[in-house]
Amino acid sequence: MANWQTATILDRKVWNDGLFSLTFDIELEPFKAGQFIKVGLQVGDERIERPYSLVNSEDQPYAEILFNEIEGGPLTSRLAQLDKGEQLLATTDAHGFLVLDEVPDIPHLWMIATGTGIGPFISMLNSAQSQRFERIVIIHGATHEKSLAYRSQLEGLEHIDQRITYLPVISREKTDGQMEGRITDNLSSGEVEKRANLELNAEKSHVLLCGNIDMIRDVQALLAERDMKKHKRFEPGHISMA
Ligand SMILES: Cc1cc2nc3c(=O)[nH]c(=O)nc-3n(C[C@H](O)[C@H](O)[C@H](O)COP(=O)(O)OP(=O)(O)OC[C@H]3O[C@@H](n4cnc5c(N)ncnc54)[C@H](O)[C@@H]3O)c2cc1C
Incomplete structure (x- = not known):
């Protein structure tokens, strides 16, 4: 069962039109570089959630993701609007075999x-x-x-x-x-x-x-x-x- 936490955005970087990195404070469980977590937003009764690879390394005390804004994409169109200090949801456990x-x-x-x-x-x-x-x-x-x-x-x-x-x-x-x-x-x-x-x-x-x-x-x-x-x-x- 995934363990969800509410995290505050510490940094937001815009690389190019529609290409963003978000860094947020979350207590990640031990993971291996290359693994992914789930990131989500509560929209009404629904939690919209998608997997994202972690960009940060194993010893960094935060999570960082890199994402493209997909036009009309349920999550990325909303994630792209978030700024420093705002909140999102994320899982603390990471998974995946590209390690x-x-x-x-x-x-x-x-x-x-x-x-x-x-x-x-x-x-x-x-x-x-x-x-x-x-x-x-x-x-x-x-x-x-x-x-x-x-x-x-x-x-x-x-x-x-x-x-x-x-x-x-x-x-x-x-x-x-x-x-x-x-x-x-x-x-x-x-x-x-x-x-x-x-x-x-x-x-x-x-x-x-x-x-x-x-x-x-x-x-x-x-x-x-x-x-x-x-x-x-x-x-x-x-x-x-x-
Ligand atoms: C294991 C895993 C790891 C992932 N890691 C990342 C990551 O690190 N960064 C990231 O940006 N995305 C990643 N994704 C994709 C991510 O989970 C979302 O699907 C994506 O961000 C779009 O979310 P959305 O809700 O806006 O749209 P969705 O409803 O998820 O997708 C809308 C449409 O856009 C397509 N789509 C999804 N992603 C892209 C893309 N990058 N370029 C073009 N079309 C796309 C989908 O196939 C679908 O047709 C990962 C997916 C998986 C399965």
């Missing part, structure tokens, strides 16, 4: 996200568990550069930690030097590996996928050509997804 514990013992971790899918990866990057990888490549697909949530944090990590490579891919505008178009096209062409200076292969790599369902399907198909398959606890593979 670093489940990743086999390999040297190279590839995190591939679109949109708000970057959220759980921020949590993982700030967790002690991420130290076990020799290299971590983060590929973040967004429509516009302004929609690269947590960009400065990721660039900062890349700057101080030589193991980390951060590669944005922008689909709907020209950029000054970023990869453009679809993540899959940049993977197929070899551009991603060239920029990461690292080979993406079944021998040394594990891939985490989070975000748009089409991206997840297409990347999986592409990786299948490299003999990389979905990871299951009792049938180890190379790809895990939210």
